[in-house]
Amino acid sequence: xxxxxxxxxxxxxxxxxxxxxxxxxxxxxxxxxxxxxxxxxxxxxxxxxxxxxxxxxxxxxxxxxxxxxxxxxxxxxxxxxxxxxxxxxxxxxxxxxxxxxxxxxxxxxxxxxxxxxxxxxxxxxxxxxxxxxxxxxxxxxxxxxxxxxxxxxxxxxxxxxxxxxxxxxxxxxxxxxxxxxxxxxxxxxxxxxxxxxxxxxxxxxxxxxxxxxxxxxxxxxxxxxxxxxxxxxxxxxxxxxxxxxxxxxxxxxxxxxxxxxxxxxxxxxxxxxxxxxxxxxxxxxxxxxxxxxxxxxxxxxxxxxxxxxxxxxxxxxxxxxxxxxxxxxxxxxxxxxxxxxxxxxxxxxxxxxxxxxxxxxxxxxxxxxxxxxxxxxxxxxxxxxxxxxxxxxxxxxxxxxxxxxxxxxxxxxxxxxxxxxxxxxxxxxxxxxxxxxxxxxxxxxxxxxxxxxxxxxxxxxxxxxxxxxxxxxxxxxxxxxxxxxxxxxxxxxxxxxxxxxxxxxxxxxxxxxxxxxxxxxxxxxxxxxxxxxxxxxxxxxxxxxxxxxxxxxxxxxxxxxxxxxxxxxxxxxxxxxxxxxxxxxxxxxxxxxxxxxxxxxxxxxxxxxxxxxxxxxxxxxxxxxxxxxxxxxxxxxxxxxxxxxxxxxxxxxxxxxxxxxxxxxxxxxxxxxxxxxxxxxxxxxxxxxxxxxxxxxxxxxxxxxxxxxxxxxxxxxxxxxxxxxxxxxxxxxxxxxxxxxxxxxxxxxxxxxxxxxxxxxxxxxxxxxxxxxxxxxxxxxxxxxxxxxxxxxxxxxxxxxxxxxxxxxxxxxxxxxxxxxxxxxxxxxxxxxxxxxxxxxxxxxxxxxxxxxxxxxxxxxxxxxxxxxxxxxxxxxxxx
Numbered sequence: 018x019x020x021x022x023x024x025x026x027x028x029x030x031x032x033x034x035x036x037x038x039x040x041x042x043x044x045x046x047x048x049x050x051x052x053x054x055x056x057x058x059x060x061x062x063x064x065x066x067x068x069x070x071x072x073x074x075x076x077x078x079x080x081x082x083x084x085x086x087x088x089x090x091x092x093x094x095x096x097x098x099x100x101x102x103x104x105x106x107x108x109x110x111x112x113x114x115x116x117x118x119x120x121x122x123x124x125x126x127x128x129x130x131x132x133x134x135x136x137x138x139x140x141x142x143x144x145x146x147x148x149x150x151x152x153x154x155x156x157x158x159x160x161x162x163x164x165x166x167x168x169x170x171x172x173x174x175x176x177x178x179x180x181x182x183x184x185x186x187x188x189x190x191x192x193x194x195x196x197x198x199x200x201x202x203x204x205x206x207x208x209x210x211x212x213x214x215x216x217x218x219x220x221x222x223x224x225x226x227x228x229x230x231x232x233x234x235x236x237x238x239x240x241x242x243x244x245x246x247x248x249x250x251x252x253x254x255x256x257x258x259x260x261x262x263x264x265x266x267x268x269x270x271x272x273x274x275x276x277x278x279x280x281x282x283x284x285x286x287x288x289x290x291x292x293x294x295x296x297x298x299x300x301x302x303x304x305x306x307x308x309x310x311x312x313x314x315x316x317x318x319x320x321x322x323x324x325x326x327x328x329x330x331x332x333x334x335x336x337x338x339x340x341x342x343x344x345x346x347x348x349x350x351x352x353x354x355x356x357x358x359x360x361x362x363x364x365x366x367x368x369x370x371x372x373x374x375x376x377x378x379x380x381x382x383x384x385x386x387x388x389x390x391x392x393x394x395x396x397x398x399x400x401x402x403x404x405x406x407x408x409x410x411x412x413x414x415x416x417x418x419x420x421x422x423x424x425x426x427x428x429x430x431x432x433x434x435x436x437x438x439x440x441x442x443x444x445x446x447x448x449x450x451x452x453x454x455x456x457x458x459x460x461x462x463x464x465x466x467x468x469x470x471x472x473x474x475x476x477x478x479x480x481x482x483x484x485x486x487x488x489x490x491x492x493x494x495x496x497x498x499x500x501x502x503x504x505x506x507x508x509x510x511x512x513x514x515x516x517x518x519x520x521x522x523x524x525x526x527x528x529x530x531x532x533x534x535x536x537x538x539x540x541x542x543x544x545x546x547x548x549x550x551x552x553x554x555x556x557x558x559x560x561x562x563x564x565x566x567x568x569x570x571x572x573x574x575x576x577x578x579x580x581x582x583x584x585x586x587x588x589x590x591x592x593x594x595x596x597x598x599x600x601x602x603x604x605x606x607x608x609x610x611x612x613x614x615x616x617x618x619x620x621x622x623x624x625x626x627x628x629x630x631x632x633x634x635x636x637x638x639x640x641x642x643x644x645x646x647x648x649x650x651x652x653x654x655x656x657x658x659x660x661x662x663x664x665x666x667x668x669x670x671x672x673x674x675x676x677x678x679x680x681x682x683x684x685x686x687x688x689x690x691x692x693x694x695x696x697x698x699x700x701x702x703x704x705x706x707x708x709x710x711x712x713x714x715x716x717x718x719x720x721x722x723x724x725x726x727x728x729x730x731x732x733x734x735x736x737x738x739x740x741x742x743x744x745x746x747x748x749x750x751x752x753x754x755x756x757x758x759x760x761x762x763x764x765x766x767x768x769x770x771x772x773x774x775x776x777x778x779x780x781x782x783x784x785x786x787x788x789x790x791x792x793x794x795x796x797x798x799x800x801x802x803x804x805x806x807x808x809x810x811x812x813x814x815x816x817x818x819x820x821x822x823x824x825x826x827x828x829x830x831x832x833x834x835x836x837x838x839x840x841x842x843x844x845x846x847x848x849x850x851x852x853x854x855x856x857x858x859x860x861x862x863x864x865x866x867x868x869x870x871x872x873x874x875x876x877x878x879x880x881x882x883x884x885x886x887x888x889x890x891x892x893x894x895x896x897x
Contacts, residue, residue: 020161020212022126022144031140038139038155038218040225123154126212143215149402151206155215156191156222158183158198162211165404168194169348170203170625170645171223177207177405192223203645208404227602227629243749247682250750258693265701266290320733324666325642325657333653336620336637338671340543341742342591342612343620344605344631347549347556349641349659350622351535351563352525356409359497360522364469364479366488372417378474380419382518386454386502388414388423390443392433395420404434406498409523452504459489459501459520465510466503469517476516489520495562496555497522527562534662535564541668542741548597548605556598571595576604587611605631616745622656622664624648639664665738673733675743681728683754684821688814690762692716695769695810704803707773709861712807716814727818727841732834753891760887761820761880765813768876769806782869797863804853804862805869811849812877815842820884826892828881 023031056065072085121136126144136154139145145154147164164180171194183189183198191199200213202224219225270276270286277283318328328334348354361369361383372380387410393403395415400408414420427445434441440457455462463485468476492499499522505515535545547565549556553575560566566573573596579587588611597604605621609631612619621628621635624644632638632651640652641659649655656663692713699707708716750758771778779798782805819828822838832838850870856862865873 020126020144021129023140023142024128027142028127028140031142035141035217036219036221037137039137040228041220121152121154124151139215139218141215141218145213145215146210147206147213148210149206149208153200153202153204153206153213155202155218156224157200157213157215157217159200160212160214163209164200164206164211164213165208166200167205167207168201170205171201171227178204180211243747247749254693258697262697262700263290265697269701321667321670325660325663326667326670327642327655327657328653329640329649329655330653333637334667334671335674336618336671337654337667338669338673338675339618339743339745340620340637340668340671341617341744342544342546343538343622343664344546344548344608344635345622345661345664346624346628346641347547347551347559348525349624349643350656350661350664351531351547352527352559354643354659355412355525356405356498356523357526358409358413358521359524359526360492361519362485362488362522363472363519364466364477364485364517365471366484367472369472372414372419376472376474379470379472379518381422382454382470382474382504383502384414384419384422385443385445386456386504386518387411387500387521388420389425389428389445390431390441390454390456390502391423392441395423406500406523407434410500410521451507453507453510454518455503455505455510455515456500459499462501462503462515463517465513466515466517467513468515470519479517485520492522494558495522495524496558497524499523527559528661531661532562532564534660534665537665537738538668539564541672541738543668544592544594546594546597546608548600548608550600551598553596553598556596560596565595573598575599576601579604579607584611584614588615591615602628602630606634609634618742618745620664622661623652624659639667669733669735669738672737672740673731676737677728677731679749679751679754680731680821681724682750683757684724684728684814684818686750686758687761687765687817687821688716690758691765691769691810691814694762694766695806698766698770699773702770702774704773704799707769707803707806708810712861716811723841723845724818727835727838728822730835730837731822732831734831757820757884757887761817761884764880764883765810765817768809768813768879772809772873772876773802773806778872781872783866800861800863801865804865805873807862808849808853808865808870809873809877811845812874813880815845815849816878817880817884818842820881824888824891826885826888828885 068085068089075082075085122133123136123139124131124133124146125139126132126146131146139154141155143155144160145157147153147162153166159180159182161182165177166180168178178195179197180200181197189196189198194201199216202222220229266286267290277286318334321328321334345351359370363379369375372383375383391403391407391411393407393411394401395411398415398420400411400415403411411420411423414423427447429444429446429451431444432442434457438457439461440455442453442455444451444453446452463482466479468478471477489499499520501520502518503515504518509515538545545565547556547560547563549559551559553573557566557573560573565571570593572590572593574594576597576599579597579600582590587608591612597608605623605628609619609621613636618637619635620637620639621631622639622641623629623632624641625648628640628644629648629651632640632648637654638652640649640655642649642655642657643659654667656667692708695707696713772782779802782802818838819842822828822832822835823830852860853862854864
């Protein structure tokens with residue numbers, strides 16, 4: 018039958034009626050929109066409030082111009098780094114996608130002739146001609162020929178699907194990917210050739226429907242939840258502190274009896290109280306935290322790219338560190354994603370996994386039996402043609418570096434695999450004799466074998482077959498695909514006089530590194546569940562080898578068994594769930610939803626279009642680098658080498674980032690608590706401005722920015738993978754962190770107040786408080802003591818940085834792996850020295866003597882032994 022296809026008018030009519038073969042794409046947010054979205058961050062919102070207040074005070078002449086400008090710069094840096102980084106990553110992904118799409122072509126018959134057009138021009142009713150290597154441009158039905166399709170992009174499995182015309186006219190379910198007539202967009206032809214009539218295009222294809230599902234909003238990340246909670250707590254602390262300082266100043270004025278005489282004096286007192294209150298609020302807010310998260314995300318993203326991990330969506334990294342449940346695809350992630358030869362056994366069950374270990378005679382027969390008797394071929398290390406089994410066999414020879422020994426020049430005849438005979442054969446000429454090699458199902462060949470070739474290459478009679486049959490049953494139980502190789506002269510097959518060469522075990526094998534990576538992830542308290550479209554027996558066998566199924570209480574379900582259970586029943590068994598077989602895309606989305614309802618932080622891996630909705634819905638989606646563009650777009654992180662061990666690295670980097678944020682918070686909150694308490698208590702006991710606004714600005718901006726760099730460079734330590742996942746709702750500031758902050762904050766406050774108000778310490782500093790004519794301390798002495806207070810404060814918070822970066826007694830542990838920390842702390846000390854020594858009246862400081870610097874340094878250094886005492890007590894409580 019000659020296929021004519023559509024004519025030009027029919028093409029236009031079809032396009033007008035059914036639409037173009039394009040997928041709806043929601044463009045990524047432009048940079049300006051990402052920046053605006055960043056202002057919704059709770060920390061940024063608090064800073065915006067502080068900015069407005071500082072700006073109003075500047076308008077009234079109660080603040081310098083650099084104060085609101087400094088806060089504005091902190092906001093823009095914090096917001097801009099993350100937005101620019103994410104925008105660049107999306108730009109790279111979009112460019113790669115556009116380049117790939119421009120190359121997608123399809124061969125169609127129109128007006129009785131074959132034309133090559135762009136995929137987007139295909140319409141409903143087109144007759145598409147397909148050959149091996151072609152990708153389906155849209156969904157349709159086979160009308161002529163026979164096709165073998167790789168449908169892994171849709172169902173995640175390597176098993177080929179055979180598609181033929183529906184000559185019987187029977188109805189079939191197009192949603193069942195295993196039907197024998199219907200083909201789907203995104204699948205690849207691996208064998209045969211034929212013609213497909215297009216039935217649906219664009220978003221109406223199965224590929225398109227799944228792609229649309231991924232374009233939906235996702236919930237807040239765990240870090241966003243924790244930061245929102247922290248922002249509320251900090252703002253409350255700041256507001257209470259501000260109100261308290263206003264009340265305190267008015268109370269002090271009333272108690273002292275120095276009441277303002279006029280309305281203007283009352284107004285000045287009020288403005289002074291409000292100014293100090295705003296200073297308290299600014300001190301309470303860790304401006305560096307948004308900046309730190311931005312620097313951390315960008316810095317860690319660059320580090321991860323070297324480990325084959327591309328962070329497409331910045332927040333995906335921090336979420337990876339909080340994972341409590343990971344749904345992993347099987348094919349290509351836990352397994353190698355391709356069939357490979359696992360083992361060879363002779364008739365007396367001598368096992369080999371390498372050709373190099375074989376006797377030369379046996380090796381030659383194996384190479385001939387699986388290499389010459391093969392529809393695939395090898396060229397420059399590449400496998401060309403053949404079905405998945407033949408490609409696996411040829412790949413084994415290539416890996417063994419013997420593919421060049423596969424000589425097909427002596428071939429007299431070749432009979433390709435036949436599903437009826439369940440075998441293939443090749444006849445070659447060797448030493449003047451014709452020898453035929455057979456390769457096929459063991460049950461078909463073993464009954465024809467009277468002898469076998471042993472490990473020494475010697476021919477022996479088959480006197481005992483039970484051992485071999487037992488081995489075959491064992492391998493079948495491991496879900497191995499078994500092939501027998503035999504040889505014989507002309508007529509040997511019919512006479513039952515073949516010689517068995519070997520039995521091969523073939524399987525999509527578990528990655529060696531995946532076992533260790535899964536064990537590491539499980540040790541980190543993360544539950545791993547394998548979700549696969551494969552049958553249950555195969556899935557269970559793979560899960561056992563990968564270390565997923567260990568205990569008798571572990572659960573493995575099929576899609577049907579899962580569907581029969583209610584949501585509550587699934588939630589109940591979720592902690593024991595390890596395997597879901599014959600899984601549908603809807604199963605994955607349902608599992609993610611139920612796990613999230615249990616307040617778990619959920620990860621999902623995948624590579625096919627079928628995985629995309631679940632990748633999008635999960636808290637963090639890991640898309641495979643070899644997967645479809647739809648899957649990559651839906652995922653947050655792309656695993657470039659498709660390896661489970663790279664997922665483990667992503668989790669480690671995520672945990673490192675979360676640890677760094679907590680370290681920074683200990684450091685920064687200590688600074689803020691100490692600054693707030695010092696500025697709050699000092700006015701109540703006689704010093705209204707113990708630290709000036711510009712000094713506090715130095716503390717808040719320089720310390721925040723520099724500390725973000727210091728803690729953002731912390732190394733990724735394997736020990737973090739021994740910690741349990743942090744619950745989604747747990748506060749980012751733990752009880753032990755709060756105790757550390759309070760103890761350090763109180764010590765720094767006491768140290769500063771002692772330097773300023775205790776005469777004995779003033780004497781040590783060479784500045785015995787001397788009173789002026791009005792009974793007040795002399796300005797020169799006051800400035801000197803305040804300068805010493807600032808030096809003590811800055812040195813103390815610098816030394817406390819060493820306490821904050823580790824909970825170990827050795828504060829210098831792993832310090833050599835974070836040289837930025839040492840550099841930053843050195844810069845802070847140097848900047849403090851320069852600030853005090855040359856700042857003069859402009860900065861309200863005066864140079865200090867070397868004796869004063871030494872005393873301030875010793876007093877500040879005491880914060881390290883004090884924290885060591887706290888750590889020792891904590892370790893005793895934990896029984897360590």
